Amino acid sequence: MSLNPYEPASPAYEWRATPIERKHSGLGIASFVMSILVGLGMFCLIAWIAVLAASSGQTLKEDSSQAIAIGLGIFAFLFLDLIAFLLGIVGLCQPNRQKVFAILGLLFSFTVAAGMIGLIAVGLSMKK
Numbered sequence: 001m002s003l004n005p006y007e008p009a010s011p012a013y014e015w016r017a018t019p020i021e022r023k024h025s026g027l028g029i030a031s032f033v034m035s036i037l038v039g040l041g042m043f044c045l046i047a048w049i050a051v052l053a054a055s056s057g058q059t060l061k062e063d064s065s066q067a068i069a070i071g072l073g074i075f076a077f078l079f080l081d082l083i084a085f086l087l088g089i090v091g092l093c094q095p096n097r098q099k100v101f102a103i104l105g106l107l108f109s110f111t112v113a114a115g116m117i118g119l120i121a122v123g124l125s126m127k128k
Helices: 026-056 065-093 100-125
Strands: none
Touching: 026 065, 026 100, 065 100
């Protein structure tokens, strides 16, 4: 037995000069990718609304099949955004994993949801 304080006490103890690299959270990566795709999908839906309104020269009628499809698409994307948000939260709770993608997924999914809900609120307030 050595009296050197810098030597390991037993062979089972292994001292490392560099820290162990932690892997990225798989659920965090899924949250990040999903929130980016949901944001792109929402942008495409809004662009579709703009193209339809510009081509007809007036606002889109609420009872048309295109408006109903766009509305259902918005709610579907909001549901997928909620799933991405929940995946980000679970990714943050995973032990011994890096949290970067989970935090980014949470941030992006919250931004997309808040932006879309804000856009819906502005649209409803402008209704005559």
